[in-house]
Amino acid sequence: MLALSCLVTQSGAAQNTSASTDPAAEPLAAPLAEEPPVSAAAPEPERRHSLLTAIEVEPGATCLAADKLIRRVERWLDQTKVDARIRVHVRGDESEPTKVAFSIDRGDGQPPAVRRIDDAPAECEQLHSALALSIALAIDASILGGGPVELPDDEELLDGVDEPSEPAYLRVAAAVIGQLNTGLLTSDIAGGAGARVEVGFVPWLDLRVGGLFASAGDQRVGSVPGTYDASLLAARADACAAITPAEAFRFLACGSYVVGQFRTVGHDYTRSEEAKSTWSGAGGGLEVQAEVIDRLAIAVSVDLLIPFAARTILVLDRMRLPVASRDLSSAGVVIGLGAVFRVF
Numbered sequence: 001m002l003a004l005s006c007l008v009t010q011s012g013a014a015q016n017t018s019a020s021t022d023p024a025a026e027p028l029a030a031p032l033a034e035e036p037p038v039s040a041a042a043p044e045p046e047r048r049h050s051l052l053t054a055i056e057v058e059p060g061a062t063c064l065a066a067d068k069l070i071r072r073v074e075r076w077l078d079q080t081k082v083d084a085r086i087r088v089h090v091r092g093d094e095s096e097p098t099k100v101a102f103s104i105d106r107g108d109g110q111p112p113a114v115r116r117i118d119d120a121p122a123e124c125e126q127l128h129s130a131l132a133l134s135i136a137l138a139i140d141a142s143i144l145g146g147g148p149v150e151l152p153d154d155e156e157l158l159d160g161v162d163e164p165s166e167p168a169y170l171r172v173a174a175a176v177i178g179q180l181n182t183g184l185l186t187s188d189i190a191g192g193a194g195a196r197v198e199v200g201f202v203p204w205l206d207l208r209v210g211g212l213f214a215s216a217g218d219q220r221v222g223s224v225p226g227t228y229d230a231s232l233l234a235a236r237a238d239a240c241a242a243i244t245p246a247e248a249f250r251f252l253a254c255g256s257y258v259v260g261q262f263r264t265v266g267h268d269y270t271r272s273e274e275a276k277s278t279w280s281g282a283g284g285g286l287e288v289q290a291e292v293i294d295r296l297a298i299a300v301s302v303d304l305l306i307p308f309a310a311r312t313i314l315v316l317d318r319m320r321l322p323v324a325s326r327d328l329s330s331a332g333v334v335i336g337l338g339a340v341f342r343v344f
Contacts, residue, residue, distance in 0.1 A: 047084040050247050054082055055135070060092030062100055063124040064131070072128055076136035081294075086142060087112075088135055098122055102135060106142040113138065170344050171200035175299060177338030181214050184305060184332030185230040185262075190216035194336060196236070206252065208238040212260075212334075222324035224315045226269040232279055234260020240287070248291040257282050258305060264313065281307040281332075289340055301336040 051074055057066035069090065074080050085107030093099035098120045105112035115134060121127045179192040196210025215231040240254035262279035266272045285303030292298055313326040 048081040049084045050081050051077075052247050054086050055088045055090065058089075058091045060094045060100075061097045062092030062120075063097065063127065064090065064092055064100070065128070068128050069132055069135075072132035073135050073139075076133055077139060082139060086139060088139070090131070090135070100127075100131060102131070102138075104135075104138045104142055113142075169200070169202055171198070171203075171206070172343040173198040173340050174343065175210075175338055175340040177299065177301070177336040179212070179214070179334050179336045181332055181334040183329035184214050184334060185216045185232060185328070186219055187329055188216060188219070190214055192232075192334070194236070194338075196238075198340070200242070203244065204242055206238075206240040206242055206254075208240065208254075209236075210238075211235050212258070214334075219313075219326075221313050221315045221326045224324045226266060226315070228264050228266045228313065230313075231263045232260055233263075234258045234279060248297075250289040250297075252287040252289070253284070254287065254303075255282075255284050256303060256305065262311065269315070270318070277311075279307060279311075280309075281305050283331075285334075287336075295342045297340045297342070299336070299338050299340050301334075303334040303336070305332045305334060306330065307332070 051070050055066070055070050055073065057064055057069060059065070083106070087105045087107070088102060089105075089112075090100065090102040093101075099116075099118050100120050101114060101116040103112040103114045115138065117131070117134070121130055175194075175196050175198065177194040177196075179194055180189055181192055182189050184190065184192075192212060192214035194210060194212040196208045198206050198208050200206045211234060213231070213233050215229070217229045218227050219230060220227055236256060236258045238254045238256045240252040242250055242252045244250050257280075259278070259280040261276055263274065263276050265274045283303055283305035285301055287299055287301035289297040289299045307330070310330065311328045313328065314322045315324045317323050
């Protein structure tokens with residue numbers, strides 16, 4: 001009589017865990033030409049792009065920083081995206097740190113509106129605030145007006161308007177990932193899935209909590225008749241360093257900890273049993289996210305997970321002595337493809 005067993009060896013100590021299972025009008029005297037119904041054409045959706053794309057900055061001899069200037073324009077406008085036809089070009093003087101100019105082109109065939117500031121604030125924070133206000137007012141004028149854009153003068157620009165406070169960074173997202181793995185349950189390729197919640201309090205760090213499920217069926221131990229199924233249901237926590245080299249792309253490097261339940265079920269043995277044991281491990285991985293529409297991105301990832309304990313599948317005779325064994329891999333590779341929806 002044969003039975004299946006899963007042997008877990010942890011921290012050098014051997015532990016034996018058994019597991020296996022079994023659309024008529026009347027005709028007129030003379031034909032009349034019937035005009036087709038007139039329907040209003042559906043308006044085309046407004047194309048928008050981010051201010052990161054709309055604004056180009058050449059600092060020259062000034063202390064302008066593109067990211068700081070764009071963030072302040074976003075705060076004045078209270079939005080991060082504008083009409084895709086709008087383009088803003090900011091250029092600092094090559095030798096004078098208090099001279100700066102910018103032009104705004106709204107793509108309507110009219111010449112770009114140009115604003116020159118020859119006595120800009122020398123202090124960097126004041127320069128960014130004053131220039132950001134001027135650009136925001138110009139963008140508003142170009143969105144609302146149908147004629148030439150009128151840019152603000154110096155008095156309007158430097159009238160001491162209080163700048164809106166910068167909101168704290170917060171990113172919240174949820175993801176559903178389909179997965180393929182090898183070495184996690186078996187040396188064969190197996191399927192699985194994962195889900196997670198992501199939170200970020202700074203742009204360069206994401207914290208994640210979620211779960212994963214993996215399953216492999218019709219597995220054999222040597223040439224012994226009978227098969228077994230193996231599965232893993234686990235919780236997962238990740239800390240990911242993130243960079244955003246372009247508006248629609250994020251690259252992440254993550255460290256992971258996983259803990260859950262490893263389960264085996266035998267089939268077609270003399271006696272079929274089920275065995276469960278704790279599975280825990282750690283590892284790391286890489287992920288690329290590409291935004292396809294606003295707030296929705298496609299993610300591709302690859303992870304390497306290493307269990308803290310070795311695991312062996314055993315077939316036992318009626319005396320509970322091993323007849324055949326199969327050592328599971330000491331590392332698992334998990335490849336994922338899925339969707340990430342950003343809530344904030």
